[in-house]
Amino acid sequence: MTWFKKVRKPIETPADKSVRVPEGLWVKCPSCAEILYNKDLVASLHVCKKCDHHFRINAADRLRMLFDDGEWQEYDGGLLSTDPLEFTDTKPYKDRLKAGKKATGRRDALVSATGRIGGIETVVAAMEYGFIGGSMGVVVGEMITRAIERAIERRLPVVIVSASGGARMMEGTLSLMQMAKISAALARLDRAGLLFISVLTDPTTGGVTASFAMLGDLNIAEPKALIGFAGPRVIEQTIRQKLPDGFQRSEFLLEKGMIDAVVDRRQMKDTIVRALRFAGAEPARDGAAAPAPETAVSDAAPR
Numbered sequence: 001m002t003w004f005k006k007v008r009k010p011i012e013t014p015a016d017k018s019v020r021v022p023e024g025l026w027v028k029c030p031s032c033a034e035i036l037y038n039k040d041l042v043a044s045l046h047v048c049k050k051c052d053h054h055f056r057i058n059a060a061d062r063l064r065m066l067f068d069d070g071e072w073q074e075y076d077g078g079l080l081s082t083d084p085l086e087f088t089d090t091k092p093y094k095d096r097l098k099a100g101k102k103a104t105g106r107r108d109a110l111v112s113a114t115g116r117i118g119g120i121e122t123v124v125a126a127m128e129y130g131f132i133g134g135s136m137g138v139v140v141g142e143m144i145t146r147a148i149e150r151a152i153e154r155r156l157p158v159v160i161v162s163a164s165g166g167a168r169m170m171e172g173t174l175s176l177m178q179m180a181k182i183s184a185a186l187a188r189l190d191r192a193g194l195l196f197i198s199v200l201t202d203p204t205t206g207g208v209t210a211s212f213a214m215l216g217d218l219n220i221a222e223p224k225a226l227i228g229f230a231g232p233r234v235i236e237q238t239i240r241q242k243l244p245d246g247f248q249r250s251e252f253l254l255e256k257g258m259i260d261a262v263v264d265r266r267q268m269k270d271t272i273v274r275a276l277r278f279a280g281a282e283p284a285r286d287g288a289a290a291p292a293p294e295t296a297v298s299d300a301a302p303r
């Protein structure tokens with residue numbers, strides 16, 4: 001019989017405040033509780049008018065926000081994970097892939113595109129958080145690498161918008177290898193003298209932070225985005241203490257010199273255009289040949 005039993009109190013975790021924009025006419029801001037008309041919210045790029053809370057947005061909304069006239073050309077959307085480990089946790093990885101596809105209409109957690117930003121032809125890769133938490137597996141790694149190689153080939157700047165829980169554990173070491181693969185591609189981009197702007201949005205964590213998200217010539221974050229390697233929950237569970245407010249948020253990282261700027265979503269495009277011009281990028285001449293649409297979307301298995 002145990003007389004003295006040490007009871008371990010579970011640590012207090014704040015209620016999950018991550019709210020995606022729900023369907024419907026009205027949306028309640030999770031930060032200030034203001035009731036917002038959905039159409040107004042779309043017009044303000046999913047930023048609360050009252051408190052500037054930045055709602056999470058999907059990759060298509062992100063591209064619409066960045067590209068001139070909301071027009072872009074997508075690449076490599078046919079790539080599909082082969083589930084090399086035949087991984088199963090609480091449910092098979094194959095089922096998670098299917099659920100992700102159903103939720104987002106994408107085959108993996110990234111949209112790779114080219115289009116014009118302020119008239120400047122640019123390669124943009126935007127992560128899709130709704131697909132298995134925007135996790136980086138073999139397909140995401142391959143798509144980003146191809147996007148960078150496309151930029152080198154055409155001498156274009158690159159913008160990558162991160163929204164990710166990190167490397168995809170269901171692909172084990174193979175997903176970790178993408179960190180090295182993308183970083184190597186970015187080194188080639190750098191040697192080619194081309195600009196890379198990393199946009200960090202809520203959340204950017206794990207292997208994504210530990211590789212390309214922090215390798216930008218310019219690292220720009222949205223306000224109050226969670227940015228870190230291990231998430232605060234993991235750190236809290238390890239040190240069994242509640243972390244201070246603002247820990248691992250954009251403003252904290254700016255103060256500590258980890259990122260270059262915190263930019264409101266409504267000024268993000270202008271900021272990127274300014275940076276592209278500053279780096280010497282020139283607007284594509286109208287009448288000049290638009291980028292040749294890819295003749296066939298490559299469905300080859302990722303390397």
Ligand SMILES: [Zn+2]
Binds near residue numbers: 030031
């Ligand atoms: Zn608000």
